[in-house]
Ligand SMILES: Cc1cc2nc3c(=O)[nH]c(=O)nc-3n(C[C@H](O)[C@H](O)[C@H](O)COP(=O)(O)O)c2cc1C
């Protein structure tokens with residue numbers, strides 16, 4: 001439907017996928033087949049967060065960064081081609097009833113799964129405070145979308161001017177926490193997750209994993225340990241969003 | 248009017264309505280949301296172990312050129328959970344269910360066979376011998392003919408349905424292992440499991456998968472798998488199920504000519520969930536175009552007389 005750069009770091013892929021747009025929830029993802037037409041490779045499809053969607057037009061939007069062969073091939077797709085897309089998949093973010101204020105913490109491309117949450121929460125009258133972090137300004141994504149969807153506060157921080165310093169982010173979070181926060185949502189950074197869990201507020205985190213099937217039968221997205229009886233939950237089916245209990 | 252071509256094949260005592268089924272570990276009831284499982288020739292489960300095990304650590308997957316690596320390591324919830332929770336989900340569909348079983352010792356294979364015998368709804372077992380043998384320093388169970396024969400004989404004695412044996416390609420002589428399986432009482436040979444492979448990220452100086460070595464699968468391994476099927480089919484009288492790199496109807500026809508009675512599709516289902524059902528439709532159309540009445544005419548019909556290659560060809 002449309003395909004092109006958003007910043008020097010990221011590309012946007014707009015797809016006509018009414019069945020997915022109809023059902024999508026914040027935090028869910030799709031599996032995109034990278035192999036074109038009758039090609040049988042690349043073999044593995046790519047899991048991609050649904051950046052936003054519109055039920056009325058049936059459009060879904062993916063934002064991605066070219067990191068390897070698969071996403072490089074993806075970047076060469078042109079408008080008009082049919083791309084095999086399976087979704088929406090996984091368990092997304094939950095906004096418990098009675099939620100009044102939430103904080104979103106995202107890093108880099110990880111903010112892509114938070115923007116839709118900001119929109120849905122703001123539409124329900126929830127006070128949304130987002131902090132989006134990245135290496136530099138071109139690696140920031142989703143800030144405008146959060147603002148446009150009615151987030152009360154959107155703070156963008158970057159490494160190259162020091163504003164993303166973990167101490168500063170921690171202080172910012174503490175101030176928001178003092179206002180009363182019902183839920184913190186995290187994606188894209190282990191350090192942001194540590195800050196969130198340290199607040200004692202209940203946290204939902206969206207995890208990433210390498211995936212092959214995306215629907216729960218290949219076990220490629222889990223982890224285990226020889227000698228252990230049970231593997232970790234499947235990121236594709238039990239996640240990608242996991243709820244951490246409030247301390 | 249021309250009748251539709253006959254896609255039926257027999258795996259020993261197990262008749263299939265068509266020769267296309269999933270490969271173990273690359274299929275599950277979850278696919279029922281995306282494809283019509285009733286179109287498949289058979290269903291095949293992921294390998295089940297007697298006791299629960301968690302598999303390997305992340306990352307378990309890596310993309311390679313025209314293929315993929317997996318170091319999933321066969322997590323299994325064990326026989327009890329399989330019988331109580333997984334098996335009933337397959338009852339929603341009609342194709343025969345082939346249950347893949349595994350173990351880390353000869354005794355462990357016999358144990359899982361014992362626990363699943365007389366369980367309703369299992370049409371055949373596929374013994375996955377591509378598992379490390381803890382009694383032989385981690386060498387694959389399927390690397391030694393005597394061990395394969397003992398495992399197959401023991402499983403065969405304990406169950407009442409056909410027993411297939413899925414061979415590992417990581418051996419010196421696939422023919423010797425295939426013969427051992429046949430001697431042990433196997434009704435069919437599945438060839439092959441993943442090739443041992445590896446990928447390195449030089450920037451991080453780490454392997455790309457959690458375990459350094461991983462199973463290499465997908466279109467890139469097709470020539471090796473095809474050769475293994477050919478060698479196995481020459482070595483035994485029982486049917487051979489071809490697997491490894493199949494992603495198109497042409498691939499299926501190549502395996503059948505090389506001696507496969509049926510085929511399994513693994514990695515290509517990840518690429519596109521509907522690969523198997525598309526291939527079945529294409530197979531029917533292709534045979535019809537070629538005027539082939541029954542797919543059985545093509546099994547092992549590879550011509551090796553001159554002027555094309557003679558057997559066996561040596562590289563170099
Ligand atoms: C993610 C993954 C999991 C697999 N799990 C099993 C398994 O549990 N048991 C087994 O016998 N083979 C397993 N295999 C091997 C496949 O059944 C098949 O032999 C192999 O992938 C080659 O076929 P392909 O090239 O069509 O994928 C697995 C393969 C993959 C890619």
Ligand code: FES
Nearest residue numbers: 214216219221236
């Ligand atoms: S990606 Fe296959 S089980 Fe999660």
